Amino acid sequence: MTLELELQTLWTALVLYVLAGVAAIFGVALQRKPERTVLALLVFGLVLHTASISLRWDRLGHGPYITMYEILLSNVWSLLAIYVLAYWRIPAIRATAAVVMPILFVMMGWLLMTSPYEGHLPATYHTVWLFIHIGFGKLFLGSVLVAVGISGIILLRGSRYGGERFVSLPDNSRLDELSFRFMAMGIIFETLMLIVGAIWAQDAWGRYWAWDPLETWSFLTWLCLAFALHARVAYKVTPQVGALMVLAVFALAFLTFFGVPFISTSPHKGAV
Amino acid sequence: MTPRSGPGIEDRGLPQSSVPSPHSSILKFFASLKLTLLILAALGAAIMFAYLSETPTTWVLAGPLTAFALNLSAAVATNPVFRRQTALLVFHLALIAIILLIAAGRLTYLKGQLELAEGEVFDGQLMQEESGPWHQRQLETLRFSNDGFTIDYAKGIRRGNTRNQVSWVAPNGQIQWAVIGDQVPLVLDGYRFYTSHNKGFAPAFTWHPNSGGLPVLGTVHLPAYPLHEYKQAIEWTLPGSKTPLWVMLQFDEVILDPAKPSEFRLPAKHQIVVRAGEERRELKPGEAVRLAEGVLVYNGLRSWMGYTVFYDFTLPWLLAACVLAVLSLAWHFWNKFSAKPWNKAA
Numbered sequence: 001m002t003l004e005l006e007l008q009t010l011w012t013a014l015v016l017y018v019l020a021g022v023a024a025i026f027g028v029a030l031q032r033k034p035e036r037t038v039l040a041l042l043v044f045g046l047v048l049h050t051a052s053i054s055l056r057w058d059r060l061g062h063g064p065y066i067t068m069y070e071i072l073l074s075n076v077w078s079l080l081a082i083y084v085l086a087y088w089r090i091p092a093i094r095a096t097a098a099v100v101m102p103i104l105f106v107m108m109g110w111l112l113m114t115s116p117y118e119g120h121l122p123a124t125y126h127t128v129w130l131f132i133h134i135g136f137g138k139l140f141l142g143s144v145l146v147a148v149g150i151s152g153i154i155l156l157r158g159s160r161y162g163g164e165r166f167v168s169l170p171d172n173s174r175l176d177e178l179s180f181r182f183m184a185m186g187i188i189f190e191t192l193m194l195i196v197g198a199i200w201a202q203d204a205w206g207r208y209w210a211w212d213p214l215e216t217w218s219f220l221t222w223l224c225l226a227f228a229l230h231a232r233v234a235y236k237v238t239p240q241v242g243a244l245m246v247l248a249v250f251a252l253a254f255l256t257f258f259g260v261p262f263i264s265t266s267p268h269k270g271a272v
Numbered sequence: 273m274t275p276r277s278g279p280g281i282e283d284r285g286l287p288q289s290s291v292p293s294p295h296s297s298i299l300k301f302f303a304s305l306k307l308t309l310l311i312l313a314a315l316g317a318a319i320m321f322a323y324l325s326e327t328p329t330t331w332v333l334a335g336p337l338t339a340f341a342l343n344l345s346a347a348v349a350t351n352p353v354f355r356r357q358t359a360l361l362v363f364h365l366a367l368i369a370i371i372l373l374i375a376a377g378r379l380t381y382l383k384g385q386l387e388l389a390e391g392e393v394f395d396g397q398l399m400q401e402e403s404g405p406w407h408q409r410q411l412e413t414l415r416f417s418n419d420g421f422t423i424d425y426a427k428g429i430r431r432g433n434t435r436n437q438v439s440w441v442a443p444n445g446q447i448q449w450a451v452i453g454d455q456v457p458l459v460l461d462g463y464r465f466y467t468s469h470n471k472g473f474a475p476a477f478t479w480h481p482n483s484g485g486l487p488v489l490g491t492v493h494l495p496a497y498p499l500h501e502y503k504q505a506i507e508w509t510l511p512g513s514k515t516p517l518w519v520m521l522q523f524d525e526v527i528l529d530p531a532k533p534s535e536f537r538l539p540a541k542h543q544i545v546v547r548a549g550e551e552r553r554e555l556k557p558g559e560a561v562r563l564a565e566g567v568l569v570y571n572g573l574r575s576w577m578g579y580t581v582f583y584d585f586t587l588p589w590l591l592a593a594c595v596l597a598v599l600s601l602a603w604h605f606w607n608k609f610s611a612k613p614w615n616k617a618a
């Protein structure tokens with residue numbers, strides 16, 4: 001199997017995602033509900049995206065977690081998979097696709113600009129903990145992404161344009177409740193990610209925690225998430241402030257997942 | 273305003289029946305959830321500070337962490353929410369346990385480095401170490417032997433798997449073997465020995481001093497290979513003498529080929545250059561050089577492996593506390609969310 005086939009499959013998937021996103025945005029702007037079309041396009045995109053990842057996995061003999069290209073490739077996939085699940089199961093918040101898809105477009109654009117050539121698999125990556133660690137990380141980021149979509153609606157409603165476009169959605173206090181349920185799932189998954197990461201680090205490098213850049217930033221994300229959850233029980237936080245806290249957590253998490261490996265070129269650089 | 277589920281924040285202080293006393297108001301202050309927010313922010317700031325500063329500054333975490341533990345304990349002691357919600361209580365107790373265990377770990381840990389040539393037995397001595405003030409040293413009694421290793425290298429001299437065979441005597445007197453490396457340490461009495469990326473060549477010598485003492489066998493660990501590929505030389509002093517000796521390893525063949533996969537191994541053909549003062553000699557295995565203070569016999573080339581050793585008795589407890597924390601947190605949210613659908617008004 002060649003790299004060409006892998007890339008062609010991926011590009012087709014990306015085109016389907018873009019069409020889905022555009023349909024979702026136009027749906028909001030024109031107050032239509034092209035929900036079935038959006039769902040179908042996203043699911044087809046995911047099928048092709050899965051095929052592209054499988055081809056690569058088979059060709060290289062290891063999963064997509066080494067190079068920046070692979071990290072983006074697999075995270076766009078997992079974020080979409082989780083989002084599509086939420087989109088399908090919670091019809092009341094389908095308008096969030098108009099917020100979520102542009103965020104994913106940025107990641108897709110970035111993905112297209114990174115080199116798809118293979119990297120070297122470090123010896124410390126031959127462990128089942130790696131899969132569990134990455135899996136929880138993806139569940140965490142996916143949960144927060146759904147909360148970001150909902151928060152986007154709460155914030156957009158602040159403007160007259162947004163207020164008119166999102167009238168049919170549940171009121172802000174309900175959206176806020178739902179978004180924080182996703183944040184609650186997020187903290188569970190992030191805690192699990194940190195625990196498993198520490199087990200792996202102890203086995204691989206002889207220390208469970210050493211404040212390397214990724215460890216530091218992921219812990220700051222965890223603290224920020226704890227802060228947001230507590231702020232909501234300590235004060236009567238408005239849905240708008242709650243939404244801003246969700247965005248802050250996502251921004252930190254985004255930086256941790258894609259900024260830190262980007263600066264240091266490989267995950268846990270220096271420790272592998 | 274956000275309609276909130278459960279009781280409002282107003283009734284979360286001390287139980288109504290308690291008579292306000294100076295003690296209870298201090299406790300109430302320490303138990304405040306608003307203080308928690310401040311502490312979480314302070315902890316984040318301290319981590320940023322420690323992360324960005326050039327010198328080790330982890331002590332800045334001690335303040336926020338102590339405040340964290342105090343705040344949490346006071347809240348657990350006084351806040352009626354914890355009486356009503358067992359899962360939340362268990363979670364926060366687990367958090368306290370984690371902080372205490374980390375503190376206990378810092379007080380009793382040991383971390384160090386050692387190197388062993390192939391065939392050499394660890395004698396309890398470390399080259400470098402750091403430990404907590406309350407570490408109860410048992411390292412001196414531990415013994416294990418490095419029985420040799422292999423390391424795969426991919427194209428471009430990228431290090432792959434390390435397989436290091438080690439052996440030791442179990443408490444029942446039986447000899448045990450294991451292969452350690454990458455993910456797998458050797459654990460003896462709670463001390464965890466890990467292979468490191470530090471390894472290289474070790475010429476082995478026998479030194480027969482003129483004084484007539486017993487011959488001494490020993491290895492010289494040359495600088496790490498392939499890290500210091502072009503600096504395979506070192507200065508050392510013969511046991512019981514003051515003469516500095518300079519030793520260099522010479523070989524022509526390519527051990528780790530950047531163009532194709534290879535394996536760490538000893539060169540098939542090599543020689544050792546020994547220089548003492550003005551005298552310079554090239555030695556092959558089995559050859560000897562007569563020096564002012566005795567005769568040095570070159571026995572042959574071996575490899576050496578660098579190990580890190582880590583001791584922290586809290587590891588299994590810490591893991592248990594973390595697992596308990598995450599399970600109870602999930603249980604808390606499950607209780608809370610299953611009680612009411614998200615889209616039903618309060």
Ligand code: HEM
Pocket residue numbers: 187225226229230233284303304305308311339340341343344345347351353360364367601608
């Ligand atoms: C200084 C330390 C802390 C104190 C004093 C504290 C105290 C409390 C209290 C009193 C509550 C109950 C709020 C209520 O339902 O009325 C609570 C809830 C909670 N705390 Fe903490 N906490 C601390 C640290 C943390 C940390 C570090 C986390 C990390 C994740 C955390 C996670 C939570 C969560 C998830 C809830 C439940 C929130 C909800 O039900 O929506 N706490 N905390």
